[in-house]
Amino acid sequence: MDAEVTPPILEARSLTRRFGGIAAVRDMSLSIAPGEILGLIGPNGAGKTTMFDLLSGSVRPSAGTIRLKGRDVTREAAHHRLAQGLGRTFQIPRPFPDLTCTENLLIARQNQTGERLFANFLASRRIAAEERAAREKAHEILDLMLLTRLADEPARFLSGGQRKLLELARVMMADPALILLDEPAAGVNPSLLEVLIDRIQAINARGVTFLLIEHNIDMVTRLCSRLIVMANGSLLCEGAPDDVARDPRVIEAYLGGAAA
Numbered sequence: 001m002d003a004e005v006t007p008p009i010l011e012a013r014s015l016t017r018r019f020g021g022i023a024a025v026r027d028m029s030l031s032i033a034p035g036e037i038l039g040l041i042g043p044n045g046a047g048k049t050t051m052f053d054l055l056s057g058s059v060r061p062s063a064g065t066i067r068l069k070g071r072d073v074t075r076e077a078a079h080h081r082l083a084q085g086l087g088r089t090f091q092i093p094r095p096f097p098d099l100t101c102t103e104n105l106l107i108a109r110q111n112q113t114g115e116r117l118f119a120n121f122l123a124s125r126r127i128a129a130e131e132r133a134a135r136e137k138a139h140e141i142l143d144l145m146l147l148t149r150l151a152d153e154p155a156r157f158l159s160g161g162q163r164k165l166l167e168l169a170r171v172m173m174a175d176p177a178l179i180l181l182d183e184p185a186a187g188v189n190p191s192l193l194e195v196l197i198d199r200i201q202a203i204n205a206r207g208v209t210f211l212l213i214e215h216n217i218d219m220v221t222r223l224c225s226r227l228i229v230m231a232n233g234s235l236l237c238e239g240a241p242d243d244v245a246r247d248p249r250v251i252e253a254y255l256g257g258a259a260a
C-alpha cells in the first residue's frame with residue numbers, strides 16, 4: 001500500500017484562534033502520519049504554543065476542525081483526547097515537587113478505579129491488583145526513561161533535564177499514540193539533551209508518533225524528517241529540514257523575529 005494513503009493520526013484543517021483582535025493562529029492545516037516525528041518551528045510569537053493548545057484541547061478554535069485517528073474531536077476536552085491517545089508535555093514541566101518520581105507517575109495514570117470512592121469500597125481486590133499493575137508500569141516507564149535511580153526521590157531534586165524525562169514518563173503512563181512535545185530541549189544541559197533525544201527515538205521506535213515544538217535546530221534536524229514552519233499565526237512552508245533551513249522565507253521570518 002502506498003504510504004500516501006495511510007490515514008493521518010492527527011489532522012487539523014483551517015484552524016483559527018483569535019484572542020480579541022489578534023489571530024494567534026490563522027487558517028492552519030497540518031497532518032501527522034502514524035509513526036512520524038514532525039517538527040513545528042517558527043520565531044517567537046508565531047503561534048506554535050497556541051497550535052498545541054488547540055490540538056490538545058485546552059483552547060477551543062474560533063474556526064476549523066481537528067480529527068484524531070479519523071474522529072472529529074474539535075469540541076472534546078483535553079482529558080477525552082488524552083484518553084484517546086493524544087498526550088502533551090509542557091514547556092515548563094510542573095511535577096508535584098514533594099511526590100517521588102514514582103508517585104508522580106502513579107497519579108498521572110488513566111481510569112483509576114480508586115478515584116471513585118464507592119467503587120473503591122466495593123472492589124478493593126481489583127484496586128489492589130490495579131495498584132500493583134500501575135506500579136509495575138511506572139517502574140517499566142521509569143526504566144525506559146533512565147530514571148530508575150531517581151524513582152524514590154522527590155521531584156523537586158530533579159534537574160531541568162531530568163524533569164523533562166519525568167514529564168515524558170508521566171505522559172507515557174496514559175499509553176499515548178501521539179505526544180505533543182513542547183520545547184523539550186529548553187533548560188536541558190548538553191549531556192542530558194543527548195539522553196532526551198535518544199529516549200524520544202526509543203519511544204518512537206515503540207510506535208509512538210510525535211509533534212515537536214523546538215527552537216534547538218540541531219535536535220529538530222536529528223529527530224524530524226519533516227518540518228512545518230509557522231510565522232505570524234500561519235503556515236509559512238513545510239518540508240525536509242535541509243530544504244526548510246535554506247528557504248529564504250524561513251530565513252527572513254527568523255531574521256525579522258530576531259530584529260523585533
Ligand SMILES: Nc1ncnc2c1ncn2[C@@H]1O[C@H](COP(=O)(O)OP(=O)(O)OP(=O)(O)O)[C@@H](O)[C@H]1O
Pocket residue numbers: 019022023024025042043044045046047048049050051
Ligand atoms: N491567551 C492569549 N491571549 C492573548 N494573546 C495570546 C494568548 N495566547 C497567545 N497569544 C498571542 O498569540 C501569539 C502567538 O503566541 P504563541 O505563544 O502561540 O507563539 P509561539 O510560537 O508559541 O511563541 P514562543 O516560541 O515564544 O513560545 C502571540 O502574539 C501571543 O502574544
